[in-house]
Amino acid sequence: xxxxxxxxxxxxxxxxxxxxxxxxxxxxxxxxxxxxxxxxxxxxxxxxxxxxxxxxxxxxxxxxxxxxxxxxxxxxxxxxxxxxxxxxxxxxxxxxxxxxxxxxxxxxxxxxxxxxxxxxxxxxxxxxxxxxxxxxxxxxxxxxxxxxxxxxxxxxxxxxxxxxxxxxxxxxxxxxxxxxxxxxxxxxxxxxxxxxxxxxxxxxxxxxxxxxxxxxxxxxxxxxxxxxxxxxxxxxxxxxxxxxxxxxxxxxxxxxxxxxxxxxxxxxxxxxxxxxxxxxxxxxxxxxxxxxxxxxxxxxxxxxxxxxxxxxxxxxxxxxxxxxxxxxxxxxxxxxxxxxxxxxxxxxxxxxxxxxxxxxxxxxxxxxxxxxxxxxxxxxxxxxxxxxxxxxxxxx
Amino acid sequence: xxxxxxxxxxxxxxxxxxxxxxxxxxxxxxxxxxxxxxxxxxxxxxxxxxxxxxxxxxxxxxxxxxxxxxxxxxxxxxxxxxxxxxxxxxxxxxxxxxxxxxxxxxxxxxxxxxxxxxxxxxxxxxxxxxxx
Numbered sequence: 001x002x003x004x005x006x007x008x009x010x011x012x013x014x015x016x017x018x019x020x021x022x023x024x025x026x027x028x029x030x031x032x033x034x035x036x037x038x039x040x041x042x043x044x045x046x047x048x049x050x051x052x053x054x055x056x057x058x059x060x061x062x063x064x065x066x067x068x069x070x071x072x073x074x075x076x077x078x079x080x081x082x083x084x085x086x087x088x089x090x091x092x093x094x095x096x097x098x099x100x101x102x103x104x105x106x107x108x109x110x111x112x113x114x115x116x117x118x119x120x121x122x123x124x125x126x127x128x129x130x131x132x133x134x135x136x137x138x139x140x141x142x143x144x145x146x147x148x149x150x151x152x153x154x155x156x157x158x159x160x161x162x163x164x165x166x167x168x169x170x171x172x173x174x175x176x177x178x179x180x181x182x183x184x185x186x187x188x189x190x191x192x193x194x195x196x197x198x199x200x201x202x203x204x205x206x207x208x209x210x211x212x213x214x215x216x217x218x219x220x221x222x223x224x225x226x227x228x229x230x231x232x233x234x235x236x237x238x239x240x241x242x243x244x245x246x247x248x249x250x251x252x253x254x255x256x257x258x259x260x261x262x263x264x265x266x267x268x269x270x271x272x273x274x275x276x277x278x279x280x281x282x283x284x285x286x287x288x289x290x291x292x293x294x295x296x297x298x299x300x301x302x303x304x305x306x307x308x309x310x311x312x313x314x315x316x317x318x319x320x321x322x323x324x325x326x327x328x329x330x331x332x333x334x335x336x337x338x339x340x341x342x343x344x345x346x347x348x349x350x351x352x353x354x355x356x357x358x359x360x361x362x363x364x365x366x367x368x369x370x371x372x373x374x375x376x377x378x379x380x381x382x383x384x385x386x387x388x389x390x391x392x393x394x395x396x
Numbered sequence: 397x398x399x400x401x402x403x404x405x406x407x408x409x410x411x412x413x414x415x416x417x418x419x420x421x422x423x424x425x426x427x428x429x430x431x432x433x434x435x436x437x438x439x440x441x442x443x444x445x446x447x448x449x450x451x452x453x454x455x456x457x458x459x460x461x462x463x464x465x466x467x468x469x470x471x472x473x474x475x476x477x478x479x480x481x482x483x484x485x486x487x488x489x490x491x492x493x494x495x496x497x498x499x500x501x502x503x504x505x506x507x508x509x510x511x512x513x514x515x516x517x518x519x520x521x522x523x524x525x526x527x528x
């Protein structure tokens with residue numbers, strides 16, 4: 001597939017300022033976005049693909065999507081190659097449009113090096129910022145309150161319990177299932193099988209999450225190789241085919257936030273629709289497990305059970321391979337096996353590949369595993385995050 | 397766990413967009429942003445409305461009344477346990493904050509709270525919330 005003729009540049013805007021002491025970088029990004037969209041005859045709500053690079057403040061795309069109130073983004077790209085990033089973004093946007101991943105891609109750049117903003121190279125430069133910051137636009141209203149992964153995810157769990165009657169014992173079953181799987185993984189950081197009682201009696205870290213509701217902290221890493229069908233046919237390994245993919249940001253929505261669901265409510269259906277399968281067809285699921293509550297919310301949002309029914313779904317071994325309805329994280333997941341450099345997305349894909357190849361540990365291998373999902377939440381479930389879902393199939 | 401929670405807060409990062417908010421806080425006023433084009437209040441405050449994308453946003457003084465939407469108490473920190481929370485303001489938006497001057501076991505979802513502008517370490521005061 002070529003991008004030739006598949007995409008058009010219909011809006012362009014250069015901000016008139018050359019010295020912006022009275023604006024933030026986030027504001028400049030937004031003003032540029034508005035200018036380019038107006039030039040094209042489009043509005044912010046038409047944008048379904050967002051591209052930015054290292055000049056975007058804070059959490060990059062997530063901070064800017066939040067600041068600008070972009071509601072309909074289903075494709076993001078933050079490829080950073082310095083000054084050439086935006087040319088590369090045009091090419092990536094065309095690829096995304098050609099692939100049907102978005103229809104209106106917005107690319108922004110902005111900065112204030114004359115006013116104390118970041119300036120590439122040694123020594124920085126520009127006038128002193130008069131004690132003013134120009135970092136993440138949300139920082140002055142968020143980072144001062146001591147938000148961490150534990151307490152922002154804790155707030156999600158607290159609200160889920162309040163709205164749906166989810167219990168600590170139900171959450172504990174998720175750790176129990178991961179530990180049942182981890183016992184067979186010789187590399188797992190935690191190999192001991194735990195009980196519901198041990199989880200709920202472990203030290204409270206941040207209400208209502210206990211020590212054993214949390215993932216491990218591990219060094220390590222992983223890598224993946226994705227190839228063309230032609231290359232795949234020339235190789236000797238079992239072929240794992242990407243059937244569908246979906247992504248979505250979930251941000252604070254100007255303060256209209258709802259902590260009971262994740263971005264999986266958007267990324268999941270996109271991935272399943274592209275794959276042409278339903279959640280009920282899935283034989284194995286790698287589900288991001290930074291905390292037990294992360295798993296519970298995502299399996300609801302992906303449609304493996306109804307909203308608010310996650311607690312009953314995971315209880316009594318619902319996620320244990322060979323026992324429950326949905327075998328998950330058969331490597332022991334982030335909860336017991338590995339969460340390398342606090343980023344668990346890659347290990348989610350790796351275990352899904354093992355399952356589809358039939359190369360998971362025999363004690364946890366799902367019989368005839370030909371269809372799997374890998375899903376992740378990055379950033380903070382309780383503040384702003386990016387959700388990603390992929391559907392994978394073993395090709396006979 | 398019956399001791400009232402307090403939490404020392406570092407100076408916030410103040411930008412040219414947020415300076416009016418923190419200048420007002422230094423004078424004892426709690427401001428929010430409202431868009432005059434669509435009428436919606438939003439949080440955190442910014443120049444461009446996150447709902448209708450108009451730049452016709454204005455500062456508005458708020459009595460800072462609301463209810464706890466959710467919270468989590470981090471049990472171990474150098475200054476003792478503290479409550480991170482989202483508070484739903486009467487004007488609508490949810491605000492990320494700390495709940496202070498309350499015992500850990502007494503924080504509940506739905507409890508009524510009111511803003512308190514707390515001094516920071518070398519910076520302007522910031523909004524935290526206390527039981528109403």
